[in-house]
Amino acid sequence: MIPWLRVLPRPVVLVTLALASTAARAGELLIFGGPIYTGANRPAKVEAVLVRDQRIAFIGTLAKARRQARGARSIDLKGAAAYPGFVDAHAHLTAIGLRELTLNLEGTPSIEAVVDAVRAWVATHPGDDAILGRGWIETHWPEKRFLTRSDIDRAVKDRPVFLKRVDGHAAVGNSAALVLAHIDRNTQDPPGGKILRDASGDPTGMLVDNALDLMYSKLPQPSKALKREALERAVALYASRGWTGIHNMSVPGEDLTILNALAAEGRLPIRVDNYMVPEDADAVLTKGPSQDASGLVRVRGVKLYMDGALGSRGAALLEPYNDAEGSGLLVTTHEVMRPILLRALKAHAQVATHAIGDRGNRLTLDGYEEAFTQDPADAHDVRWRIEHSQILSPADLPRFAKLEITASMQPSHAISDLFFAPARLGPNRLKGAYAWHSLLDSGAVIAAGSDAPVEKGDPLVEFYAASYRHDLKGFARADWHLEEVVSRPAALRMLTWGPAYAIFRERELGTLEVGKFADITAFSVDLMTVPFAAIPPARAVLTVVDGKVVYAAPWKPR
Numbered sequence: 001m002i003p004w005l006r007v008l009p010r011p012v013v014l015v016t017l018a019l020a021s022t023a024a025r026a027g028e029l030l031i032f033g034g035p036i037y038t039g040a041n042r043p044a045k046v047e048a049v050l051v052r053d054q055r056i057a058f059i060g061t062l063a064k065a066r067r068q069a070r071g072a073r074s075i076d077l078k079g080a081a082a083y084p085g086f087v088d089a090h091a092h093l094t095a096i097g098l099r100e101l102t103l104n105l106e107g108t109p110s111i112e113a114v115v116d117a118v119r120a121w122v123a124t125h126p127g128d129d130a131i132l133g134r135g136w137i138e139t140h141w142p143e144k145r146f147l148t149r150s151d152i153d154r155a156v157k158d159r160p161v162f163l164k165r166v167d168g169h170a171a172v173g174n175s176a177a178l179v180l181a182h183i184d185r186n187t188q189d190p191p192g193g194k195i196l197r198d199a200s201g202d203p204t205g206m207l208v209d210n211a212l213d214l215m216y217s218k219l220p221q222p223s224k225a226l227k228r229e230a231l232e233r234a235v236a237l238y239a240s241r242g243w244t245g246i247h248n249m250s251v252p253g254e255d256l257t258i259l260n261a262l263a264a265e266g267r268l269p270i271r272v273d274n275y276m277v278p279e280d281a282d283a284v285l286t287k288g289p290s291q292d293a294s295g296l297v298r299v300r301g302v303k304l305y306m307d308g309a310l311g312s313r314g315a316a317l318l319e320p321y322n323d324a325e326g327s328g329l330l331v332t333t334h335e336v337m338r339p340i341l342l343r344a345l346k347a348h349a350q351v352a353t354h355a356i357g358d359r360g361n362r363l364t365l366d367g368y369e370e371a372f373t374q375d376p377a378d379a380h381d382v383r384w385r386i387e388h389s390q391i392l393s394p395a396d397l398p399r400f401a402k403l404e405i406t407a408s409m410q411p412s413h414a415i416s417d418l419f420f421a422p423a424r425l426g427p428n429r430l431k432g433a434y435a436w437h438s439l440l441d442s443g444a445v446i447a448a449g450s451d452a453p454v455e456k457g458d459p460l461v462e463f464y465a466a467s468y469r470h471d472l473k474g475f476a477r478a479d480w481h482l483e484e485v486v487s488r489p490a491a492l493r494m495l496t497w498g499p500a501y502a503i504f505r506e507r508e509l510g511t512l513e514v515g516k517f518a519d520i521t522a523f524s525v526d527l528m529t530v531p532f533a534a535i536p537p538a539r540a541v542l543t544v545v546d547g548k549v550v551y552a553a554p555w556k557p558r
């Protein structure tokens with residue numbers, strides 16, 4: 001038995017120990033004992049990887065690796081399978097941590113269950129401070145409707161409650177929260193936002209997109225200490241799931257400061273590439289991308305929003321919704337966006353714009369294209385991205401490859417949304433929705449991720465969704481365009497090489513090749529051969545970042 005499996009009983013402890021030992025790390029790791037997929041064409045699969053310092057020194061047969069090893073620490077995979085490091089190309093680290101620290105409503109099965117959860121939170125957290133929560137979604141509830149303030153008032157009426165829907169693009173407040181935010185029947189909808197109202201014109205408590213801030217800005221903001229705790233939780237959680245890196249979206253300056261501090265203290269197990277909120281993007285829009293001394297924390301560019309989300313009908317569509325009035329919300333105007341794009345182009349900074357609806361995507365592509373023609377000298381190879389690229393008009397699909405825009409997509413959204421997207425969009429628009437295969441065929445690069453905390457943030461779920469396009473119970477509707485699945489090697493590439501390309505690092509990350517940085521993920525199953533149903537219940541057993549073991553789990557051989 002290998003020492004790191006025997007000594008360390010529980011994953012949480014493992015991360016701490018692995019990190020604590022980084023100062024004294026041995027120079028070499030020899031990984032063998034299971035299939036090792038390189039992600040490269042030749043060889044695609046090897047017996048052993050030898051890591052020396054931060055980099056891959058050798059890949060090939062175990063016999064040759066042993067001859068080259070000089071006192072390497074051995075890691076026997078015992079039948080687990082290793083891959084290039086999996087990278088979540090779109091997630092929100094602080095919010096992932098806060099989800100663990102505040103009222104987590106993930107998986108609540110009904111309105112009653114939410115009310116009970118709030119009651120239970122009140123019982124264990126007495127006082128009068130605001131209650132924040134996140135993670136509910138009504139699409140498979142028996143009640144089939146959004147939450148209202150009166151639902152939450154039944155649990156607690158005199159203390160503000162603010163519960164974000166799972167997508168983060170809508171939230172419900174109770175009556176105390178509405179009072180705190182000064183929202184009543186006379187309050188106007190803000191531009192790009194909606195205050196939902198009942199038949200008599202009173203606010204129901206539900207706020208969508210830009211209306212969220214009316215309430216959120218009145219609530220106490222998480223302290224720097226709480227954010228630090230959240231970030232530490234999130235990066236440890238991510239390492240334990242097999243992620244070696246994350247593209248962190250909509251990052252405030254304060255969060256970047258905390259990440260830099262964690263890295264300087266040796267407490268950051270994974271790579272974090274940051275796309276800043278526009279308010280805190282001045283440095284990157286002036287001086288361009290940067291990195292910290294550890295090389296783990298980078299600032300890549302700015303994150304913008306074009307529209308809202310599909311579930312709360314904020315996604316901007318070219319034609320009206322199939323199941324409601326209206327065609328969604330545009331949250332940023334061309335006038336606001338244009339100068340940011342031109343500054344980014346000059347500074348060689350990246351722009352990552354959230355676009356879900358076909359109209360949102362078209363306007364983003366138009367905006368990028370127009371900026372490129374304004375400053376054609378700098379327009380080559382900036383690798384701007386569209387976050388989600390979710391519903392595309394067939395006419396716009398080839399524009400990603402043509403304009404060299406990376407499609408940053410979340411496979412799990414397709415298997416979460418299959419319950420409501422057909423109703424929202426109708427049959428015709430499903431054709432360009434979550435169109436991974438068509439995008440790859442067109443020559444576009446996809447960088448895949450999870451959008452956690454909107455989704456769980458699990459590389460296995462993302463791989464499963466990309467390669468199978470059925471929900472976690474194995475269900476998919478007949479009209480769910482299953483031809484848009486991708487092959488297993490393509491799914492692997494979307495979660496490894498794609499994210500590396502998206503941040504200009506495909507020459508040093510993204511595949512297991514000699515000379516590249518040693519970022520390696522091992523899962524308990526061989527993703528290339530096991531039945532699809534075996535993928536979501538599998539788990540990460542080893543995470544190596546920059547040549548260091550940052551997570552290792554107890555793992556019995558088959």
Ligand SMILES: [Zn+2]
Nearest residue numbers: 090091249451
């Ligand atoms: Zn997001």
